[in-house]
Amino acid sequence: MPKTPWSHMRLTRLAGPLPAWQGLVDHAGWRAACARCQADGGRLVSLWGTDARHAAQGFLIHALLAWTDRLIWLTTRAGDASPHYPDVSDIFPATAREQRATADLLGLTCGSADARPWLRHDAWSAADFPLREDFTTATAADAKPYPFLRVAGDGVHEIPxxxxxxxxxxxxxxxxxxxxxxxxRLEAHLGYAHKGVEKAFxxxxxxxxxxxxxxxxxxxxxxxTLAYVMAVEALDGYTVPPRAQALRALLLERERIANHLGDIGALCGDGGLAFGQAQFGLLKEHWLQTHQKLFGHRYLMDTITVGGMACDLSEADGVAMTAQCRELAGALRALxxxxxxxxGLQERFLGTGTLTAEQVERYNGVGLIARAAGVGRDMRLEFPHAPYADLPVQDTRRPEGDVAARVALRFAEMHASLELVRHLLAALPDGPLASHCATTRHTRALGGAEGWRGEIFVAIERHAADGSHRVHVHDPSWQNWPLLELAATDGLIPDFPLINKSFNLAYSGHDL
Amino acid sequence: MEKLIKRIFATGLPEVRLPATPAHREETDAIAAFCAQAGRAIAVRHVDAGSCNACELEILAANNIYYNLARLGVHFVASPRHADILLVTGPVSRHMADPLRAAYAAMPAPKLVLAFGDCAAGCGVHTANYATIGRVTDVIPVDITLPGCPPPPLVLISALHRLASMKTA
Incomplete structure (x- = not known):
């Protein structure tokens, strides 16, 4: 058998539908694994810390690596007093902000050159660590201006x-x-929507x-919700019925279409074509009204629950939806x-905000912006879970990397998603909608889903002693925000709204 | 251009498809009459104080050509200095508390505040903690609270009608 790159690490398989493994390494192994993963064309998906002092393990730092066809949840110990771990932002530069966030929330340091706070502004002080288990209340800090990196030179001015x-x-x-x-230069400062979600879980x-x-x-x-329930179901050994799996994928694709409709409309509006904004706004509105009618919520909140689905689809509604898909496909071709x-619109879109495949690879960019720059990042193809393994998911990649490419890609993805919806409707399995039978009690599990922006992951750890749990949530925007800054550099200020809208990254999903 | 014009005619007028309940008709007529009498639009400034973005999607939807708030004379403005109404979403993350206060302070009197959605109202999933204040009324005075997760566009139109009546009073 050929030696795999990770054969020197003792990895164990994680339960659940994703091809996920976990392993504990020392500090040297941490950097070595990251370097090898990067050399193999892999990427660091997410980095976060946990407080494991209750189990006498001090603090732990975790990285989720996408390494060939596996997802590897790597952990190393950061110690107890003055906890620290090795910096890997030289290997994976997009990790720098996650390392800074880990310092803000848990006080784990890595000695990287950029030690500015990231999620912490003035809601809590540098001596408070909200995700530590012994954290009680925060003392508000004095508001200090964020130290942006300055650009010097004649005639340079700054626009906040x-x-x-x-x-x-x-x-x-x-x-x-x-x-x-x-x-x-463009530098973003985020964290304004930080709501303490991971603590709230x-x-x-x-x-x-x-x-x-x-x-x-x-x-x-x-x-x-899908990424979250997938992790919970893996943790407790639920067997999700096929009908629920198919309906979940159907809703995920409908969500993708709804957002692409809205964004293309907004891009038309920003580009000066009010007609496009009106047309796509109307198509999106009809799509949302169908959600309300069939699933009880315009944005499909609370339709997915742990174990299955909270809503069903009748055969007649399925037939009507197939017709609606055909109608939308026709409207999209015309538009x-x-x-x-x-x-006028193409003049604004073409060659604006261009990302290269090299930039995307360097910053581990994911989702639609990666695919629009020729880099194939799509969980549905890379790590397919049921029912995607049996569906004809299309590779929608295109090479250009500019605003026009992201618009064209969104059109292509809507057609591809409509095709998937039709496939799912044509062979919707019968049977129960949910299973409420928990069979096991694992201590770690991972869930993930390819949202319309890119891959979303949820990692859950359960403490064996008291049954409490810690949830980490990862949004693809962590990797993609630095790429937006690169895409805007060397462009024109008036083009920024277009570039920004073509990415449409998450603030709340990033800030948590 | 020919295709574009054909498409416009094929689309027709979407707002006639709205549920023409007497209550909704009365509200929209009243908003339009208020603006006509005032001789100008009602100016709304939106501030996201840490929402999950679902409320923003519904506010944007209220501006699509189906609900067409602009048709009634409701205009979303870029500066609080131009605004009659502050439309606030989110549970007020502590990092947005000062910007929210600054936006409110910058508005000319008389000013009205609409706390939009469960989080802004203090009954959402995002509750008070180290990073979140928990509701808008703890930061600035609120005139109308609108629960819903998120509140749909027709509910926003209803609330704007109530605010327009308050502005007259």
Whole structure:
């Protein structure tokens, strides 16, 4: 048998539908594993810390690596007093912000060059660590200006934007360094929507946690809830009935379509084609009204529960949905032709905000922005869980990497998702909607779903002693925010709204 | 261009498909009449104080051509200095408390505040903790609280009608 790159580590298989393994390494092994994973073309998906002092293990630091066809949950000990672990941001630069967030929330340091706080502004002081188990209350800190990296030179000036933006969008701060209209550097400062979600999970039962999971990022409620319940079901050994699995995938694809409709409409609006905004807004509204009618919620919140589904689909409604899919596909073909033929819009889209495949690889970019730059990142293809393993998921990659490519990719993905919905409806399995039979009690589990932005992961650890649990949630925007900064660099200030909308990254999902 | 114009005519007028309940008709007529009498639009400034983004999606939906808030004379503005109404979503993350206070302070009097959604109202899943205050009324004075997760566009239109009546009074 050929020696696998991880054969020197003692890995054990994690229960659940994902091809996931776990292993404990020492500090040297931590860096070695990251370096080898990077050399093999793998990526660091998420990095987080936990407080394991109750089990006399001090603090632990975890990394989820996507390494060839496996997901590897790697853990190393950070110690108890003045906990620290090896910096890996030189290997995976997008990890720097997750390392900074881990310092803010748990006080684990790694000695990286950038030690500025990330999620912590002034709600708690540098001496408070909200995710430590002995944390009680925070002492508010003095508001200090965030130390942005300065760009020096003649004629350079700075444009601060946010946290309240001009439109109806989430809060965040963008700091542009410009000469005239040319963007020399963009640096984002996030954390304004930080709500202490990971702490809040600890006071909810695992079953009740699904409502919170569905409200971390409202536009991706299906993907978040699915990732969360998948982890809980793996932890407790639920067997999810095939009908529930099919309906979950159906809702995940419908959520993808709803968001792409909204974003293409907004891109038309920002590009000056009000007609497009009106048309896509109407298509999205009809799509949401169908959600309300068939599933009881316009954005599909609380439709997925631990063990299965809270709603069903009748045969007649399935037939009507198939017809609706055909109708939408026709409307999309007509509108795509109009968008592609519109010189003014194409002039704004083409060559704007270009990302290269190298940049995406370097920053471990994921989801639609990676696929629009030619990098195939799609959980449904890389780590397919039921029912995706049996579905014809299309590779929608295209090489250009600009705003036009992200628009074209969203059109292609809507057609692909409509095709998946039709496939699911044509062969919807019969049987129960949920299983309430917990069979095992594992201590660790992983769940994941390819949301419309990219891969969303949920990792749960249960403490053997008291049955309490710690939930970590990962949004693809952690990797993609630094790429937005790169895409805006060397562009024009007036193009930023278009570039930003073509990414449409999560604030609340990132800030938690 | 020909395809575009054909599509416009094929689409028709979407708002006529709205549920034309007497109550809704009365509300929309009243908002339109208020704006006509005032000779200007009602100006709304939205502030996301840590919402999950679902409330934002519904506020955006209220501006689509189906609900078409602009048709009634309700206009979303970029600065609180231009606003009559502050529309606040989210449980007020502590990091957004100061920006929210600053936005409220920048509004000209008389000013009205609408706390939009369960989190803003203090009955959502995001409750008070080290990072979250828990409801809008603990940070700035609130005139109308609108529960819902998220409240749908017709409910927002209803609330704007109530606020317009308060502004007249």
């Amino acid at each position: 934007v946010g946290p309240i933006h001009a439109g109806i969008i989430e809060p965040g701060h963008f700091h542009f360094s410009v000469v005239g209209d040319d963007v020399l 600890g006071s909810l039962s695992l079953a009740d946690g699904s409502r919170l999971a569905g409200r971390i990022c409202g536009d991706s409620t299906v993907a978040y 795509e032709e109009i968008v592609n033929d519109h010189a």
